[in-house]
Amino acid sequence: GQNIDQPTEMTATEGAIVQINCTYQTSGFNGLFWYQQHAGEAPTFLSYNVLDGLEEKGRFSSFLSRSKGYSYLLLKELQMKDSASYLCAVVDSNYQLIWGAGTKLIIKP
Amino acid sequence: DAMVIQNPRYQVTQFGKPVTLSCSQTLNHNVMYWYQQKSSQAPKLLFHYYDKDFNNEADTPDNFQSRRPNTSFCFLDIRSPGLGDAAMYLCATSSGEGDASNQPQHFGDGTRLSIL
Numbered sequence: 030g031q032n033i034d035q036p037t038e039m040t041a042t043e044g045a046i047v048q049i050n051c052t053y054q055t056s057g058f059n060g061l062f063w064y065q066q067h068a069g070e071a072p073t074f075l076s077y078n079v080l081d082g083l084e085e086k087g088r089f090s091s092f093l094s095r096s097k098g099y100s101y102l103l104l105k106e107l108q109m110k111d112s113a114s115y116l117c118a119v120v121d122s123n124y125q126l127i128w129g130a131g132t133k134l135i136i137k138p
Numbered sequence: 139d140a141m142v143i144q145n146p147r148y149q150v151t152q153f154g155k156p157v158t159l160s161c162s163q164t165l166n167h168n169v170m171y172w173y174q175q176k177s178s179q180a181p182k183l184l185f186h187y188y189d190k191d192f193n194n195e196a197d198t199p200d201n202f203q204s205r206r207p208n209t210s211f212c213f214l215d216i217r218s219p220g221l222g223d224a225a226m227y228l229c230a231t232s233s234g235e236g237d238a239s240n241q242p243q244h245f246g247d248g249t250r251l252s253i254l
Contacts, residue, residue: 072181
């Protein structure tokens with residue numbers, strides 16, 4: 030079967046750095062997305078990785094290791110508005126998007 | 139500028155009473171998706187259209203139907219809603235051109251469906 034694993038919930042402090050991990054077992058791999066979803070709202074696109082390594086985009090960075098079936102999303106200089114769920118999604122060999130259940134990130138002052 | 143628009147944001151219906159959710163897009167994307175998402179769960183793909191080509195997920199109940207009359211619009215029909223169908227319903231689009239693997243999906247704000 031296909032599986033995406035993320036921690037259910039994480040807590041961090043405003044101004045700090047947090048790393049949200051995602052591991053996957055899928056039938057093939059054609060890329061990995063990270064989405065942000067605020068409560069009661071739709072997911073919004075954050076990043077896409079298909080090659081190993083780190084992609085940096087402002088305060089957010091995403092890392093991929095295909096050999097380990099592993100990715101992380103790194104959020105720096107946390108702000109209260111970063112409180113949201115972060116969903117990892119993998120494109121499998123059929124170009125289907127396999128979604129994780131998301132990690133709820135709680136930011137404390 | 140809203141690019142994927144879902145109406146209504148909140149929908150209440152009675153047990154067993156048919157309901158239709160709508161989605162429109164101004165992106166001129168080929169692919170449109172309908173997802174069901176329950177609290178703290180991953181979005182669950184119900185079906186998608188590549189242009190007019192309809193693709194139903196194997197585990198989507200027969201109770202759920204979809205129509206795409208043109209590129210811009212897509213509808214989700216729930217013929218006889220049950221209590222278990224209460225959820226957020228998300229419409230999304232993607233370009234569908236070129237390399238499909240790196241195209242992010244663009245979501246509407248969703249319709250939260252409640253069943254009385």
